[in-house]
Amino acid sequence: MEKLKRYIIFFIGLYINSLGVALITKASLGTSPISSIPYVLSLNFPFTLGNFTIFFSLLLIFLQLLILRKNFKLEHVLQIPISILFGYFIDWSMILLGFVNPSFYLMKIIYLLIGCLILGFGVYTEVLANVAMLPGESFVRAIVMTCHTEFGVTKICFDVSMTVIAGVLSFVFAGKLDGVREGTVIAALLVGFIARLFGRFLSFVEPMLFPDSDTNTDLDTDTDSTDTPIVITIAREYGSGGHDLGEALAKRLGFDFYDNEIIQMAAGSTGYDPEFIKNNDEQMRSSLLYDLINQVYSHAPQNPAPKDNIFAAESKVINELASKGNCVVIGRCADYILRNRPHCMRIFLHAPAEYRVKRIMRTENLSHDAALTKAIQMNRKRSDNYHYYTHQPWGLSRNYHLTLDTSLGDDFVLDSICEGLKHIQ
Numbered sequence: 001m002e003k004l005k006r007y008i009i010f011f012i013g014l015y016i017n018s019l020g021v022a023l024i025t026k027a028s029l030g031t032s033p034i035s036s037i038p039y040v041l042s043l044n045f046p047f048t049l050g051n052f053t054i055f056f057s058l059l060l061i062f063l064q065l066l067i068l069r070k071n072f073k074l075e076h077v078l079q080i081p082i083s084i085l086f087g088y089f090i091d092w093s094m095i096l097l098g099f100v101n102p103s104f105y106l107m108k109i110i111y112l113l114i115g116c117l118i119l120g121f122g123v124y125t126e127v128l129a130n131v132a133m134l135p136g137e138s139f140v141r142a143i144v145m146t147c148h149t150e151f152g153v154t155k156i157c158f159d160v161s162m163t164v165i166a167g168v169l170s171f172v173f174a175g176k177l178d179g180v181r182e183g184t185v186i187a188a189l190l191v192g193f194i195a196r197l198f199g200r201f202l203s204f205v206e207p208m209l210f211p212d213s214d215t216n217t218d219l220d221t222d223t224d225s226t227d228t229p230i231v232i233t234i235a236r237e238y239g240s241g242g243h244d245l246g247e248a249l250a251k252r253l254g255f256d257f258y259d260n261e262i263i264q265m266a267a268g269s270t271g272y273d274p275e276f277i278k279n280n281d282e283q284m285r286s287s288l289l290y291d292l293i294n295q296v297y298s299h300a301p302q303n304p305a306p307k308d309n310i311f312a313a314e315s316k317v318i319n320e321l322a323s324k325g326n327c328v329v330i331g332r333c334a335d336y337i338l339r340n341r342p343h344c345m346r347i348f349l350h351a352p353a354e355y356r357v358k359r360i361m362r363t364e365n366l367s368h369d370a371a372l373t374k375a376i377q378m379n380r381k382r383s384d385n386y387h388y389y390t391h392q393p394w395g396l397s398r399n400y401h402l403t404l405d406t407s408l409g410d411d412f413v414l415d416s417i418c419e420g421l422k423h424i425q
Helices: 002-026 033-044 049-071 079-096 105-129 135-147 151-174 182-201 205-209 242-253 261-270 274-280 287-293 295-299 306-324 353-364 368-390 410-424
Strands: 231-236 256-258 327-330 344-350 402-405
Touching: 002 033, 002 079, 002 105, 002 182, 033 049, 033 151, 033 182, 049 079, 049 135, 079 135, 105 182, 105 205, 135 151, 151 182, 182 287, 231 242, 242 256, 242 327, 242 410, 256 306, 261 274, 261 306, 274 306, 306 327, 344 410, 353 368, 402 410
Parallel strands: 231 327, 231 344, 256 327, 344 402
Antiparallel strands: none
8 A cells, every 4th residue: 555655656746747847948948957858859850858758768778778787677667657657747748838938037037946846846756755766867876886986976977968968969950059058057956955955844744654664763652661771862062071971971870872983883884984974973064055065866865965874874873772771872863863762861961152162172272262163163063963854953952851051060960960860760
């Protein structure tokens, strides 16, 4: 039943995609990169955009067969009927939107942006269904699998290549640049970005539609076994001494302590260098910029962006560690990851700015101004990272059992946590 539901959602997304492609094309500012070659050909030969989309898709499927050889599976053959259906959807959508013929540049831009929004939602819907890929994204995946390249870079190279080839074909057949314009670039930047935004803000939809899916990994909130290990998660402002206090707390309670060890464990499952993970761990400079840069990953859920992959790996590690035995876990959104787990105490440690600055000056040998700047920057990155992956404000008191001011002293903080832990147990 779930499989059927996923295919229904996929085909709905496929039609939404066709509407988006048609509206972007009708804006007369170019079309999306993957449709640019079929569009240029349709302007110069007596076949429709949908027809050339089918021909081009079949060519990409054939190239996948040459690239993958024995790794070409039944799921790749499924792209053939999907491509044919998508081509007819595009032609039907072009007819349906026959009334759209904007003459003013402003109206062209408006139609282009609406088309990008529709296409972005269609991409999100396809990814949500997670049953098949269109030939363009599957072709990129085939290259990645065979040449062991990075998906994001390969996808960008593919899109650029499609656009350049379409431009060359336009000059060859029409003697001018026709069918590839600023709208092609705008669509390339915005569609995946919009799809990622839909994925982030509608993250609650998948568990609602597919409650039995393996992606729903939250621990059952009704579980309350006395055998469940006790976990203390500590989120902390930079300079508040959260790492040292967490280590002291674990020592006092006889618990395991995990901080940088999580990086090493995540490195083993992602294949990334521990130093790369450390530089991307708990830090995000701008969520909007991050989505814009990594929009190319929206088309393929099997190939997440590196930072998303790191977060998923660390989440898995944290869940495994929490099930292993009593422990203290520092940072990495652990309070959110383990939010449904019984016997889990969530702590947030903070301190006045001057206290934190003086501590940073002492522990990192920095000047006052340098320490203040670092404290502000690190806290902003942690806050943005936490909000991006949890959709919750960082440090919001209602998300924690205790929020403690570390300037009141180590003994006060440790005693308060130990006293509170009695009630959690």
